[in-house]
Amino acid sequence: MALDAISTPxxxxxxxxxxxxxxxxxxxxxxxxTAIEIKAAPGVGKAIYITAVVITSNDADAYPYLQDEDDNILFGRFFPILTTGGFALVKEFPKPLKLATNKALELKSVAAGNVSIWVEGAIAEG
Incomplete structure (x- = not known):
């Protein structure tokens, strides 16, 4: 048996x-x-680094997640955690999560719903 989807941030x-x-x-x-851009691509030779994320949703079937502009899932789609609605998913990255060089950060969900997001990070050389 294999996973239906896998990403390796x-x-x-x-x-x-x-x-x-x-x-x-x-x-x-x-x-x-629909995916919405929440942080634009930083430019040639630079990358987005994520150090903390908070995602909330009051819709049981929204399953929000972060992805890059090429639809590579970076963080989220944790079904059991957010299925009850009204729950906060909080993650700090002691070792920052790095997007590929010059890629935008997007927020998306599996189904339409109310979603809130907080992201901390930096733009730096990629």
Whole structure:
């Protein structure tokens, strides 16, 4: 038996210091399903590094998750955790999660629903 889907996000020991710019994103969507860009691609030679995520949803079947612009799932689709609705999924990354160089960060869900997001991280050399 194999998984229906698998992703292998990259974790790094630390965020490169040169030209590092910290960011925080706080937002919500009342009918999320189509992927929405929450952090634009940072430009040539740079990458998004994620250090913390909070995802909430009050819809039992929304199953929100983070992905890059190429639909590679980075974090989420944890069905049992968010199925009751009104639950917060909180994750800190002691070793930051690194997106591929010059890729945007998107929020998406399996089914339409109310979703809130908080993301902390940095833009730095990729």
């Amino acid at each position: 990259t974790l790094v020991d630390e965020i490169p210091f040169r030209d590092k710019v910290l960011f925080a994103i706080n937002g919500y969507d009342t009918d999320l399903q």
